[in-house]
Amino acid sequence: MKPDLSGSITRATIRSPLTPLFLLTALAVGLIALMTIPREEEPQISVPMVDMIIEAPGLRAPDVVEQVTEPLEEIIKAIPDVEHVYSQSRDDGALVTARFDVGTDADDAILRVHEKIRANLDRIPTGVPMPLVVGRGINDVPIVTLTLSPEPWTGDVWNDTALRMLAEELQKELIKVDDVGLTSVVGGRPLEMRVEPDIHAMAAYGVPLQTLVETVGQAANVKPVGTARRDGESLIVQAGDRINALSELERLELRGADGRTVYLSDVATIRVTGAETESRVWTLDRKEDGFVAIPAVTVSLAKRPGANAVKVAEAILARAESLQGALVPEGVRLEVTRNYGETANHKANELLYHLGLATVSIVILIAFAIGWREALVTLIVIPTTILLTLFASMMMGYTINRVSLFALIFSIGILVDDAIVMIENIARHWAMNDGRTRVEAAINAVSEVGNPTVIATLTVIAALLPMMFVSGLMGPYMAPIPANASAAMLFSFFVAVGIAPWLLMRIAGGVKATEHAAGHEEGETRLSRFYRRVAAPVVASRRNSWIFLGVVGVATLLSVSLFATQAVTVKLLPFDNKSEIQIVLDLPEGASVEDTERTLFAIADLIRDVPEVQTIQAYAGTAAPFNFNGLVRHYFLRNAPELGDLQVNLSEKSHRKRASHAIALDIRSRMQGLVLPVGASAKVVEVPPGPPVIATLMAEIYGPDPETRRQTAGIVRQLFEETDFIVDVDDSIGDPQPRMMIAINEPQAADYGVMQQDILDTIALTFAGQTAGVSPRGEGRNPLDIRIRLPKSERIWSQETAAIPVPRRLAGAGASPIELGALVNVSEEQGSPIVFRRDGHFTDMVMGELAGRFEAPIYGMFDIQDRMDAFDWAAAGLIKPTVRMYGQPEDETRPTLLWDGEWEITYVTFRDMGLAFGVALVGIYILVVGQFGTFRVPLIILTPVPLTLIGIMIGHWIFGAAFTATSMIGFIALAGIIVRNSILLVDFVRHRQDADTPLRDVLLDAGAIRFKPIVLTALAAMIGASVILTDPIFQGLAISLLFGLASSTALTVLVIPAIYIALRGPDWTPAGVPPSVDDNSALLKEAST
Structure with a gap:
């Protein structure tokens, strides 16, 4: 037999001294990749989001838009x-966000925005x-957060101001760690020099705030201010003075209305204290009767792009540990409230363990x-292929994360297929004892x-590679699977x-042939006898074959009907098992930070009785350190008194x-028993298993005018709230906050000789205050802002604030100030x-989450659409909105509801995967046509x-699992795997067919001989899939491979023969055209008949 490509490679390597060097090199580069490739929990996804914050003082929201x-x-x-x-326009300003295509470089995106604006x-x-x-990306997400809080026995020694100072010192130390990226401190009040004017004293002395x-x-x-010369030297000249102490500030001289000298301490209270903020951070300690709130400050640390999250996190924590007792005193707790490095390492180690478990299981098989001996060869082949794949993954720029490791676990079952087929066939040829040498028999077996x-x-690769081109946010999640699995398949073939x-040859080449004979001889084995018993009735006649094919076809249709009956539901991705949950609170605009704080404590x-809750941090008026979900949802902008977060760590x-x-x-x-004010909402936010969205179920309402849009959105929200499995309902409308308008009485201002700018400055100083300067404190200590601001209790419009003096600069020198109230009108x-x-x-927008009977947006969408059909829109004075599933409406003269949120990603993902599946089938068909030289036989193979x-549908039904994107990946991959079995079977039929043997006998012989390697390769793939069956995300993939392989493998070895018999009959022969090993004329004749 003339060796083909495979046989030629075997001939070149089977005796070559270079082969062990190739093996050692493969192991070495793979181990280097395993040790050096960065580890992280999620794949790196570059989705640059650039925010543009614009202030537009005095403009109402409609004017801001225009x-x-x-x-x-x-x-x-x-x-x-x-x-x-995206844009949000409000009174006095706007936020515009540009979201770039997936894969765009973040720095390049920010630069483009800057250049375009300039x-x-x-x-x-x-x-x-x-x-x-402001540009933000995935690398701005903190991987480690450390929360500082005082021990209960320290009393009031460590208040939030002292904690803030300690946190800032800790931050300075931790940024020294290699590859630490963006850091921030959340909570606490920084120290400042506070100057609180006494409005009564100011009015008495006639001292304006501007003074x-x-x-x-x-x-x-x-x-x-320049340079001066002295004794031939050049000196830098500085002018002015610094405030170094509180006493210096107190002795500053002012000029009263009557020309008297007034000290600053005469008209203001001056002290060093914590800055006044509208935010508070607490850690909640569990007690028997509830929680005790303890002041806290959180330090968050991200990593640089490309850095190993595990190593950076370990280095941060090691540095923090070394500071315990030195920088961080005994009375302060340093608690790790987030460690994505640990979770990434745990996930990687867990999956590597599963990888090893799958390998050992296949070796035992x-x-x-x-x-x-063959198992020992397999034990070397599998790790070699996996390590080579890791090296290729590193070269392609991927990291070790849960998706890339799942790709390897998914691949392990199919990458061993080539080795199983080769090893099993070599052992079978060696067992023939036909006089050939072991080397010659091995080369012939491979050929x-x-x-x-x-x-x-190539068919498996053709089935997987099109998934590389799934667009949108799911693309980077899926890309490691086809990339790594395709690389694994290529390496597995050459190995x-x-x-x-x-x-x-080295392990079993010297063993007597009789020791290999058992299970490999051309005679009958238990497996082959079992196959013949099962297959014989199917191929006995055309009638039996047609009946069998009909039953299989009906079973396929019935399995698909599980979708229609909702026995198997559809979802993009199931929720993962994470270690954190967030509760997001939105109170009505205008609520105080104290209201937010009380509500968070009530939640x-x-x-408190949930046993898995380990710690809780409350963030009132500020945002908790954000994750990837918070990055997309812009949680980092949640800085207002009425907004709050509960960070629940499990x-x-x-x-x-x-x-x-x-x-x-x-x-x-x-939380259903929580009583919230009208317009408030509290949402339970889980870390999404895949790409984040604003809300799982989101309806965008378009229409001709604001009133129509808001009324329509109000009705849609009502329908959301009526649906039992739609929860956490909210909308984008909100309630506008009342505004106090202080208008300048221009004639009065002119009569008194008051500049309008002085009036505006006085109003701003009255209600907002101003930082007038800084007081330096030397190296290693942050300077103190000198803040001039009225006490909080006096920042209201009253007779006292109306009496605040305003300078009369246009009335000439010596003119007494005039009261503010005489110059303005308040409304x-x-x-x-x-x-x-x-x-x-x-x-x-109307938003909601799904929980209960259904958790996929498609079911909520259908339910809402049914309710919309039943709603009396005419009675509400509205037109029923047109529903669009994808793409914004071109005609906005009538109301339109566009489904967005998770549905958009689901639609794009399954659309692209469907196209990928179609491309895969075409690619497989072309490959098989090229192999067999006929257009019809490949249809039989497919x-x-x-x-x-x-099997896939029954498996999902048994496990009660939703059909997810990973299930679809399994279905697509199975196309390549099953076609592989079909090719092996059909190719063997082609070689066995002769002029005298009836087709029925040829099919039974081919099936009996090929049944063992087909079953072995299927079992290997099923073992690889079984180890990820309990993973929440990739359970769908595991079910598809396990049950899909079981059903399709069992049926393939029967369906292919049944098709042959149904088309040709059991006694058909090539009619005197005996095919040779290298001639497929019989197959061509069969296809043309």
């Missing part, structure tokens, strides 16, 4: 690779400052099925199955034909029985609602592909 937002949107939309432009500065209205451009600001500013101002193995390997025969009290997964999703459902049920008005736009379209659905 003058600021729309021009800026047009500028940003012109930037290449910008996928979406090139179009002429389009920014007069009086509107330059937008503040305080100007005097302090001048006293705390030092600047270089080979030992029982073929022999222990015999070489071409179909090459085609089978199987180049290294496996060499190993088999914490409701969940015990380790190994220490609890319930998954985090079950705990979240429990927490949500406990109240309603603020404007926030105006939302997406890609230039006005929209309002016939078993739909049969995988029988």
Whole structure:
């Protein structure tokens, strides 16, 4: 037999001294990759989001849209690779967000935005400052957070101000760790020099607020003013003075209305204290009767791009541990409240363990099925292929994360297929004892199955590679699977034909043939006899074959009907088992931070009995350190008194029985008894298993005018709330906050000789205050801001504030100040609602999550649409909105509801995967046509592909699991795996067919001989899948492989023969055209008949 490509490789390597060097090199580079490749929990996803914050003082929200937002949107939309432009326009300002295409470089995205804005500065209205451009990406997400809080026995020694100072010192030490990225401190009040004017004393002395600001500013101002010469030296000249102590500030001299000298301490209270903030952070200690709130400050630390999250986190924690007792005193607790490095390492180690478990299981299978020597070869082949794949993964820029490791576990079952086929066939040829040498028999054995193995390997790659091109946010999640699995398949082929025969010669080459005979001889085995008993009735007649094919077809249709009956539901991805849950609180605009704080404590009290809750941090008026979900949802912008977060940290997964999703459902049920004010919402937010979205179920409402949109959104929200499995309902409308309008009485101001700017400055100082300067404190200590601000209790409009003096600069020197109340008119008005736009379209949003009977958005969408059909829109004076599943409406003259949120990602993902599956089938068909030289036989080979659905659907039904994106990956991969079995079977039929043997006997012989390697390869793949069956995310993939392989493998070895018999009959022969090993004329004749 002339060797083919596979046989030629085997001939070149089976005796070569270079082969062991190749093996050692493969192991070495693989181990280097395993040790050096960065580890992280999630794949790196570059989704740059650039925020532009614009202040537009004095403009109402509709005017902001016209003058600021729309021009800026047009500028940003012109930037290449910008996928979406979102905007929120409010009174006095706007936020515009540019989301770039997945994969765009984050630094490049920010640079493009800056350049585009600078090139179009002429389009920014007069009086509107330059937008503040802030870019954030996945590397800005903190991987470690450390929370400082005092021990209960320390009393009031460690208040939030002292904790803040300690946290800032700790931050300075931790940023010295290599590869630490962005850091921040959340909570606490920084120290400041506070100057609190006494408005009664100021009125008595006739000292305006501006005088305080100007005097302090001048006293705390030092600047270089030139150079001077002395004795031939050049000296830098500085002018001004510094405020180094509180006493210096107190002795500053002011000038009263009557010309008297007034000291600052006469008209103000001056002290060093914590800055006044509208935010508070607490750690909640569990007690028998509830929680005790203890002041806390959190230090968050991210990593640099490309850094190993595990190593960076370990280095941070080691450094923090070394500071215990030195920088961090005994009375302060240093608690690790987030460690993504630990979770990433745990996940990686867990999956590597599963990888090893799958390898050992497959080796045991080979030992029982073929022999222990062949199993020993397999034990070397599998790790070699895996290590080579890790090296390729590192070269492709991937990291070790849960997706790339799942790709290896998924691959382990199929990468061993080539080796199993080769090893089993070599052992069978050695058992023939036909006079050939072991080397010659091994080369012939490899050549015999070489071409179909090459085609089978390429078909698996053809099935997987199209998934590389799934678009959107799911693309980076899926890309490691086809990339790593395809690399594994290529390496497995070369290892199987180049290294496996060499190993088999070294381990079993000297063993007598009789020791290999058992199980390999051409005669009958238990497996072959079992196959003949099962297959014989199927191929006995055309009628039997047609009946069998009909039953299989009906079973396939019945399995698919499980979708229609909702016995198997559809979801993008199930929830993962995480160690954190977030509760997000939104009170009505205008609520105080104290209200937010009380509500957060009430929620914490409701969940105090949840046994898995380990620690809770409460963030009132500020955002908790964000994760990837918070990055997309912009939680880092949640800085307002009415906003709050509860960060709920759970015990380790190994220490609890319930998954985090079950705990979240429990927490949500406990919160149903929470009484919230009208317009408030409290949402339980889980870490999403895949790409984050604003809300799982989101309806975007478009329409001709704001009133129509808001009324329609209100009704849609009502329908959301009526649906039992839609929870955490919210909308984007909100209630505008009342505004106090202080208008200048221009005639009065002119009569008194008062500049309008002085009036505006006095109003601003009255209600907002101002930082007038800083007081330096030397190296290693942050300077203190000198803040001038009225006490909080006096920041209201009253007779006292109306009596605040305003300077009369236009009335001439010596003119006495005039009271503020004589120069202004005070009124109240309603603020404007926030105006939302997406890609230039006005929209309002209704959002919700799903929990209970269904957790996929598609079912909530259908339920809401049914309710919309039943709703009497005419009675509400509205037109029923048109429903769109994808893409914004072109006609906005009538209301339109566009489904967004998780549905958009689901739609794009399954659409692209469907296209990928189609491309895969075409690619497989072309490969098989090239192999067999006929257009019809490949259709027979592809016939078993739909049969995988029988097992897949039944498996999902048995486990009660949703059909997810990973299930679809398994279905697509099975197309390549099953076609591989079909090719091996059909190719063997082609070689066995002769002029005298009836087709029935040829089919039974081919099936009996090929049944063993087909079953072995299927079992190997099933073992590889079984170890990930308990993983929440990849359970769908495991079910698809396990049950899909079981059903399709069992049916393929029967369906292929049944098709042959149904088309040709059991006694058909090539009619005098005997095929040779190298001629497929019989097959061509069969296809043309």
